[in-house]
Amino acid sequence: MDNTFGPFGSESAYLFHEMIMQVELGPEDGRKDFAKGDYIFQEGKHPVGLFCMIKGKGKVFRLNEDGREQIVRLHGPNEIMGYKSLVMETPYHASSVALEDCQVGFISKTAFDSIIDTNPRIARLFMKIICQNLDQSEDFMVSLASKNIREKVAGILYFLQDKFGLNEDNILQISLSREEIAGMIGVATENLSRAITQLKEDGVINTIGRKIAILDAAELMNIRGEI
Secondary structure (H helix, E strand, O other): OOHHHHHHOOHHHHHHHHHHHHOOOOOOOEEEEEOOOOEEEOOOOOOOEEEEEEEOOEEEEEEOOOOOEEEEEEEOOOOEEOHHHHHHOOOOOOEEEEOOOEEEEEEEHHHHHHHHHHOHHHHHHHHHHHHHHHHHHHHHHHHHHOOOHHHHHHHHHHHHHHHHOEOOOOEEOOOOOHHHHHHHHOOOHHHHHHHHHHHHHOOOEEEEOOEEEEOOHHHHHHHHOOO
């Protein structure tokens, strides 16, 4: 947790809290519950407000030309969601689905617009967070483009460990299918499976069904190289 933002856990969560404090919440604002598999927002629909994950995990994905899902972002607690289409005032270009039961904070578009229009401090903080997220995405994609498949797989596993952590058995605290992971890094599922098998044989990871345990985080980071 970033101590700068006290109990909020992140700059995004602090921003969302500050926004809530600035407006009188309407009947649609506040906390919303989503069951595993529920859409938080859906591609093609117009944005209705700003979301912030309070509890749980979600994925943002698009459908490729073959009709397969390609994850473009993962969300955990204290992260804001759905802001790009909200700011651009365009329909969502991707869908967000709960990967597990989630609790999500929500501020309506009307309240969001009012805050941005009347509070320069919050508007600047919001722009800063958007730019930070864009930088992180660009750095990650540029890094992946120059790596071989083994390095890409090590990189995405290290990213998932860093973002979501491990349980007491060193298992990643997010469960994704091999197809989902392969789509995130742009490799064929069979190539991903071969790389996972090699990492397992080398004692870097272990697999239990679709679950992945990280046995040697230092070596995983070494294989992935610089990001």
